[in-house]
Amino acid sequence: MIDKLEFFIALARQQHFGRAAEECGITQPTLSAAIRQLEEQLGVVLVVRGSRFLGLTPEGQRVLEWARRIVGDTRTMREEMRAARRGLAGHIRLAAIPTALAMVRRITEPFQRRHPNVTFSVLSRTSLQVLSLLDDLEIDAGITYLDNEPLGRVTSVPLYSERYHLITAAGAPLADREEVTWTEVSSLRLCLLTADMQNRRIINKHMAEAGVTVTPTLESNSMIVLFSHIRTGQWASIMPRNVAESFGFPQQIRMIPITEPDASHLVGLVATHREPYTPLVSALLHEARSLATAEAFDRNLLSNDDNPILT
Incomplete structure (x- = not known):
C-alpha cells in the first residue's frame, strides 16, 4: 500500500504517467497497474483518464492529502527507528529563496558539526516552489518569507x-x-x-x-x-x-x-506541520531556534548603548 501511495503522489506531482514512472524507477505499465490496484482497494476512481493524464478526481484530491500524510508518517517512523539504532544520520533536503542562500551555512555548518553523519542538499527556489516542494514531500524544510504571503499549515522558525x-x-x-x-x-x-x-x-x-x-x-x-x-x-x-x-x-x-x-x-525556516517530526527535521528545527536565539541576543547587544561589552 505504501509503495502505491508513493506512486500516486509522484503521478499527482508530475501529471504524466511516463514522467512519474521514470521518477519512481519503474515502467509505465507497472505504475498504471499500481494506480488501478489502489483504486480497487479504495473503491473509488482517483485519476481522470483519456489519451493522457487529465487530472485527479475529487476523490483523488482527497486521497492525495491522505497519501502525503501516510507516506510522511511512514518515513518519520523509519527514520526514528534508524536513529534509535545508529544515531542521527541521513540526508536533509533544503530549498531556500535566493536572498536567503547566503545564510544557509549558518544552519548547516553547526548542524553538521554536531551530526557528522548527516548530509545536505540545498536548492534555490521561489517561495511558492518551497511550499509546493514541502507539500509533495520533495524537501524536508525550506527557508522563505514568513510575513508577506500565506504559508499554509507549516511550522515556522523566524531567523532574521x-x-x-x-x-x-x-x-x-x-x-x-x-x-x-x-x-x-x-x-x-x-x-x-x-x-x-x-x-x-x-x-x-x-x-x-x-x-x-x-x-x-x-x-x-x-x-x-x-x-x-x-x-x-x-x-x-x-x-x-x-x-x-x-x-x-x-x-x-x-x-x-x-x-x-x-x-x-521576516525570513525563517519552514517545515510541514506534523507530530512527531522525523528525527532529522526535529534536529533541524532545534538548530534553527538556536540560531534565532543567538541572532536576537546579538541584536539586543547592538541596540544597547550602555552595554559594557560594547564600551
Whole structure:
C-alpha cells in the first residue's frame, strides 16, 4: 500500500504517467497497474483518464492529502527507528529563496558539526516552489518569507529580518546619499530578481505604496548575475543588506538604506506541520531556534548603548 501511495503522489506531482514512472524507477505499465490496484482497494476512481493524464478526481484530491500524510508518517517512523539504532544520520533536503542562500551555512555548518553523519542538499527556489516542494514531500524544510504571503499549515522558525538597501557603485546617481526613498530609486537603471520571486513582489509593493512603478532593464533569478552587473557601475539594485554583505563588495560599492517606507520582512525556516517530526527535521528545527536565539541576543547587544561589552 505504501509503495502505491508513493506512486500516486509522484503521478499527482508530475501529471504524466511516463514522467512519474521514470521518477519512481519503474515502467509505465507497472505504475498504471499500481494506480488501478489502489483504486480497487479504495473503491473509488482517483485519476481522470483519456489519451493522457487529465487530472485527479475529487476523490483523488482527497486521497492525495491522505497519501502525503501516510507516506510522511511512514518515513518519520523509519527514520526514528534508524536513529534509535545508529544515531542521527541521513540526508536533509533544503530549498531556500535566493536572498536567503547566503545564510544557509549558518544552519548547516553547526548542524553538521554536531551530526557528522548527516548530509545536505540545498536548492534555490521561489517561495511558492518551497511550499509546493514541502507539500509533495520533495524537501524536508525550506527557508522563505514568513510575513508577506500565506504559508499554509507549516511550522515556522523566524531567523532574521530583511531590510532593503540601494546597492550601487560609488559615483553613480544617489551614491553619495545617506538614505534614499523608493520614489528616488525607481528612476535608476535597475537590475532585479524576476517577477516570480517574492522579493520582487515585495519591491513592487513598496514602489506602489510610494506611488511609482519599477521597470528594470535587467532581470535574473540569480543573485550572482545581479551582483556581477552592479559591479560594472552601469546598474543598481535593491537588496537586503545582509545579502549584499555576504558577497564582500569592495569599497567602491555603496549600500544605502531605502526609506518612505522603511520596510523589513521576516525570513525563517519552514517545515510541514506534523507530530512527531522525523528525527532529522526535529534536529533541524532545534538548530534553527538556536540560531534565532543567538541572532536576537546579538541584536539586543547592538541596540544597547550602555552595554559594557560594547564600551
